[in-house]
Amino acid sequence: MMAKLKLTDVKRYLKDLDQKELVGIITELYKANKPVQDYFAVKINGEAVVKELYEKAAEEVNNEFFPTKGHGKLRLSVAQKAISDYKKLTGDAEGTTELMLYYVELGTEFTNTYGDIDLRFYNSLLSMYEKVVGACENEEQLYSRFSDRLYNVVENSEGTGWGYHEGLCDIYYSLGWLEEE
Template identity: 25%
Template sequence: MPAKKTKPTWTDVKKNLASFDNPGLIALLHDLYTASKDNQAFLHTRFGLGDDVLKPYKATLTRWLWPNWLKNQNTSVTTAKKAIADYKKAVGQPDGLAELMVFYCEQAAAFSSDVGLDDESYYDALVRMFEQALKTIAALPEQQRPALWTRLDQVRRLGHQVGYGISTSMDELLIEYGVDARRSR
């Protein structure tokens, strides 16, 4: 009886790629490039192409964290977080990650404040991203931190308008990470 074929893995793909010549690999990458905007964003980011490699990731964050309710769009924390994960896979520069995480927090907090959102899981995700942003910023060179901390302090202030204990959680995180937002302005 023949053995069952298992699900293909990267090892299987790699074996097939070994038979490609340079023009064949370029043709394959071209096909992947034209197959989806996500692939295009990945390659643009990986190779540092364009004026702002963060732009497509920020557009995704805005779409899923601050949807147009008049068009019946919904929020999706999962899709928004995937944009950050996709950037991390493409190049993962710490300053770019910090920027995307702070931008996530800004979008989520401003949307919540603007529309009076009533979604505890959305708020929990915001606080978790706030903490991830603090961790990422703490690893940046000293001169890059103040502007990002100031932006997170603005997010915390918006949290006061939203309620649900968001600003209290953020206050505690700022203290835990030793951030005095007043000094970082």
């Protein structure tokens, strides 16, 4: 088994390299790793790539619930990874929050379309909704942008089993901004 290197070991190693050697290592990383390619695309080309990555992540999330062909596979980990990868590559907090809310909206729509799922499914949606509400609690601009959608998820979950609707209500009504309205 290979020993995992610490970041300090990697930094020490890289410090001892000259520029040509560094460029060589970075080039090898770029060729071998799609996430590294996406990372450099964001660094070099900026907003256009961020938008493209957002659309790709949104499509991946959507395909787990409502693909264009067939039935949703509900691989929640695939949808969550798409969101997590987007966040890591772009650092776009607003886009990440929107993707998380989209995930909850699609999950709620899925259960309304096909019926109750299971507790694990609803816990995943509640956890993601809680992250969205937490982000909105800290950023008034995010709350302003997503307030209607946050409320609509609660409304659209009415009658859902496993305590999902009640859980959404508890999270939604914990928002401090609601007291000001």
